[in-house]
Amino acid sequence: MHTELELVTAPEVPIEAECLSPAKIKGLSQSGIEHLEMMHGNRKVRVGDFFRVTGNGQCSLRLEGDLSRVKYIGAGMTEGEVRVNGSAGMHLGAGMSGGMIRVSGDASDWVGPEMSGGRIEVMGNAGHMVGSAYRGQRVGIMGGEILIHGNVKNELGSAMRHGLIAVGGQAGDFVGVNMRAGTIIVMDGMGVRPGAGMVRGTIVSFQPVELLPTFSYSCWLRPTFLRFYLCHLGQSGFEVDDAYMGGRYRRYCGDSVEENRGEILVLDAR
Amino acid sequence: MSETKTTEAAADEPNIRIVEDATCTFCGCVCDDMELTVDLDANRITKAKNACVLGRAWFLQHGIEDHPQAMIDGREVPLEEAMDEAARILHEAKFPITYGLSDSPCEAQRVAVAINDLVRGNIDTTTSVCHGPSGIAFQGVGESTATLGEVKNRADLVIYWGGNPAESHPRHFTRYTVTPKGRYIPNGKKDRYVVLVDIRKTPSSPVADQTIRVKPGRDFELLWALRALVRGRDISPDIEGITGVSRETLDELVERMKNCNFGVLFFGMGLTMTRGRHFNSGALLALATDLNKYTHFVAKPVRGHGNVTGADNVVSWQTGYPFGVNFHRGYPRFNPGEYTTVDLLARGDADAAMMIATDPASNFPKRAIENLKKIPVISLDAKPTYTSRAARVAFMVATYGINTGGTVYRMDDVPITLRPAFDSPFPTDEEVLTGIHTRLKALRANGRKKAA
């Protein structure tokens, strides 16, 4: 059983709804859920003002409708499951440490900022700053995984320190900027300046990439670990080409402005 | 205070006033050594001694237009009524935004922040479309800074990156950075080495001892390479292919930077508004920081509008953040991209807007303008603009620096007092904003009484 919330009244201005998270609705009755507070612009409103609620307090939450203007869905969640049947707004799963979020449509900017565990899966596209640190913070995501089947924009995984981010489509500029550690896999190409300021960590691209002058070629290899990751992604519905599995990768290390201990692996087309 | 004197003129001679040490607010240099000759009968400035071409045009073209003080939907109304209406709009809005502020004195900016604090709105300044990226970078990287006075007296290496001050800030070179003699720079230009980094030749180029032409959109790569070299790390052998600048030029520049006594990097919108944005400014600020291992090095943005620096300062000291600040929850939150005006309008998030001394209807992206047209707009400007003409409530305000006093910040964060030349029939933006603020307080108090 799950609790279902259907967005029936379109918001005039964006809604901020940290309450749309399993931990917050756990054990509440239907009217208890309807009375949870959200922000509609600068006004306090109740969940019941916008959503039709069915079911009660289960750890599994299903959201229906165009939620592209509903921010902070699943923020801070620690367990359970949120399924969004449609699109989700900014700050999806911000700071989450456990549980799972699945969005059937698109997500906006700041998907899973500063998360430390759990899993976010977006079937469509996502915006800027996916899996990144908030402005002014030194460290981004500390763990967990973010899987985006479509495209993302700039600053994917900025300052991330642990975990996995995979993108089935293309990524914008500055993939893994200031990265501390962790793995980012982008399947269909990325913009300029990947790994700028990275300290450690791995960025994988199956398409040729343009590198900064502070990255240098070190060797080629067939990384075993990548096969495990790719199997995992294949099971999650990503299209994994055989060439990715057995192919050889050129390894570039950088960023020499930092400690030169990060790596960018680029599939060798030959 | 300003020394103003009126000549004892004969009846048929014009009524003249000389204003000494007046301040030009046309660009971020905010030159405070103007000597204005004012014809009080004609309400005109006839001479602006010491001003550059831009400043002269700013002063001499200023007249008092015949225009209503306040309008609602294009119809002239008493000032009070327009303030009532503006307050009502802001009070009722769920997502009111305020934008502009870079051509207002600090006193007015302060009230604008107070209004947004009160109505739980969203305040943003034109910084978000010019040096906003630098604001993000300051927060991420930090800034090693100096006043222009220090630059004048000490800097022996001056580097301009992505700017053309000869056209945008004509007196920057002559007052502070290139020609003036300073305490430790006794011979002026002879004691300084000036480098210009840009994608093309500009009217500023002749001033420089060295110009470095970087390929368009490759500033970040070049800065990053410089950082690596300063830190003694290796860079790609194909650096010339990537950036258009040879390895020898870079090595030479790095040596020069490490060995100067006091270096300064000035950067303009050619850096902050090209691909990479805040990372570009961040790279430059980080380069200055890296160089402090060897010598004294500072970095400063060359700011455009008269008091955009004041806007950063006021919004920062009131909210803790320089621009793009949201008060929906009763406390300030900062998130460029989410709370910056262009993005808010492009997404259609706002439901009311107050535009202060800015004309987004003429220079924002199309989507943003379309959404702006759908919501009630309050405009305050010293001249009719596209925005004011389309606004629900439009106030015509006096021009700061010419008709009103107040404080503005020079681009190096030094506050400077304004000395007005002559009076204007229009209210100041501070007066209008204070009127709206007072009304909002009353509206809220009433709301509370009703609720109780």
Ligand code: SF4
């Ligand atoms: S440099 Fe700028 S502030 Fe100075 S006179 Fe010229 S326009 Fe005015």
